[in-house]
Amino acid sequence: MASSNSIDIDMTPMIDIVFQLITFFMVVINFDAANSDERVRMAVSDLARPPKVKPPVELVLQVGFERHRDGAGKEVKDGPFLFYNGDLIPAPSFEKVFRPMLDREFQIEKIKGNLDGDGKAKTPVVIRADAECATGDVQKLIQICQQAGYEKFSLKAMQPEGK
Amino acid sequence: MAIKLKKGSGGFEKIPIDMTPMIDCVFQLIIFFMLTLKIRANEGDFNINMPLGQGVGQQSELPPIKVRLESNPDGTLRTIAIGRQSLGNDQRAFALLNQEVLSLVGRPGAAFSKDIEVELDADYELQYQYVVSAMTACTGKVDEKTGQPLRFVEKIKFAPPRAKRAK
Incomplete structure (x- = not known):
């Protein structure tokens, strides 16, 4: 790099500057958001605040739409779907398709000994539902989780911009 | 170097x-x-505890505050009602709902506020955003001076899901 004839x-x-940039990116990066599906456009709530203590394990269920543009450039949406482990489960099939998956999850909880005194899962179910979803579909999902042995739920909403 | x-x-x-x-x-x-890097707004949550088969109000001795959310066929809000009182369907209705719940609780942080339960009874087709707005209006408000949330109801519950409207 520095020979007698080279210019230092x-x-x-x-x-x-490069270290400043790295520090900036390290501070603003949010690895939590990596789990969130961008197809889910959640409702905004003034009171939505991140939990003070994040549970070590949580079961995240994301309900949203597949949106695309038609020939006229108008937004068209299909769904709602449950986005779960890379699968798209349509709302009418929640019970038939998702319930067996959830039962397997519960069996894993049981093997891990992660149940409370009543035999219910300690793991909370986090529901990230699209603002335009039918409430009945979200309730149906909650009901399926209840039947599978989950009874703690956390409903997600977005904080308003700038807060 | x-x-x-x-x-x-x-x-x-x-x-x-x-x-x-x-x-x-x-x-x-x-x-x-x-x-x-993904620049996006933070997420917050509403915690609800819903054991299977437990009727509304069984956890608490106090009767729940019943909030009914009716929808139009397209999923938009038709009306919000608390008890038998209809509050309308616009932003003002949510503000009124907030005031009504606060008047029932007394003041934010009241001793029995932790025991008070709100039961949301929404139509199947109602868009979820209205339920989030109703949950927000029922659970508290943002303090204008400090910008911090003041919660006056901790427990939120859903009434059993209503049947889907026939098309």
């Missing part, structure tokens, strides 16, 4:  | 440090962080 370039300012 | 000095026969001479691997790594890191 002072790298210090560049390295300073 | 040669910083270190070594005493040689002809005085001090520079020891060159190869910065290339470090700069490579640092740029890799920057690219990783830039690609994984």
Whole structure:
């Protein structure tokens, strides 16, 4: 890098800036958001605040639409679907398709000994539902979870911009 | 970038440090962080506890505050009612709902506010955003001075789901 004939370039300012950038990205990065599906456009709530203590394990269920544009450029949506482990489960099939999956999840909870005194799962179910979903579909999902042995639920909403 | 000095026969001479691997790594890191960065609003949550088969009000001795949310066939809000009182279907209706619940609780943080339960009874087709707005209106408000949330109801519950409207 520095031979007798070469010109020394002072790298210090560049390295300073680069470390500043790395620090900035490390501070603003939010790994929690990595689990959230962008197809779910949640409702906004002034009172929505992140939990003070995040549970170590949670079962995240995301209900939303597949949106696309038609020939005229108008937004068309299909669904609602439950986005679960890469599968798209339509709302009418929640009971038939999702219930067996949930039963398997509950069996895993049982094997891990993660049940409370009443034999119910300690793991909370986090529901991220699209603002335009039918409430009945969300309730149906809650009902299926209850039948499978989950009784703690957390309904997600977005904080308003700038808060 | 040669910083270190070594005493040689002809005085001090520079020891060159190869910065290339470090700069490579640092740029890799920057690219990783830039690609994984998602700027989006934070999420918050409403906790609800719904044991199976438990009727509304069985946990508490106090009767629940019943809020009915009726929908139009397209899923928009037709009306909000608390008890038998209809509050309308616009933003003002949610403000009124907030006032009504607060008047029933007394004041934010009242001793029995932890025992008070709100039961939301929504039509099947109602868009979920109205339920979130109703939950917000029922559970508290944002303090205008501090910007912090003041919660006056901790327990939210759903009434059993209503049947889907026949098309």
